[in-house]
Amino acid sequence: MREEISNWLRQSEEDLDKARILFENKKFDGVAFNCHQSVEKSLKALYMLKFNQGEKGHSIIHLASKLSVPQEMLSRVRDLNPEYLVSRYPDIAGGVPADNYDEEIAMRHFKVAKEVLEWVKKQMQK
Template sequence: MRREILLWFQAAYEDLEDAKDAFNRRRWFRAAFFSQQCVGKALKSLFFILRREEPPKIHSVTELYLLLKESGFKIENEESLYILNKYYTVTRYPDAANGLPSQSVDMEEAQRAIKIAEMVIEECRKILEKK
């Protein structure tokens, strides 16, 4: 397996661990952000296999997913990915959050974001194991 694939997937896994750590520290906004990052990197790891190209330099997990879907990748509950897109900005910038980023996500949202990330990384892992 190409080194780049492993690097993207390992980075995704590390982001998932960071999301869980942030959740345990009650930093909901950080948990949501790292969940979004996890999904983006996990999806990017599949580009080398499913599309035979480097992943695009975009941050929308929805766009990444739609590109992979063209190559046959499908996850259940795909609409859940739309939720993660907002965490790329609102968890970091006061103007995007219309306030403090730390107040932009509650515990339920953070928990849901982590569950989505766990689901996506597992689906990606299954594909990578086959290759």
């Protein structure tokens, strides 16, 4: 595997670990953002492997569609997609982003990010 691809994958793992640490500290908005980052970076790693080029942008729906993510996983990715912005910006969140998240939402996003990372790793072994 090319170094740039393994770098994207490793950073995806680091972002997921940050999400775990933030979850333990009840910083649920940070969990949402880092889960989005983990999914984005793992999908970009797979995209580079499959298409031999990078992909710009932050839409994990776009990446997941291009990579033929299973339909049931794609619906969960759709739920996570807005978190790139909503989890960080008060004007987009309609208030303080931190106030919009709880343990249930954070755990749902964490499970999706973990699922996508595991799926990407399996795809890379094919």
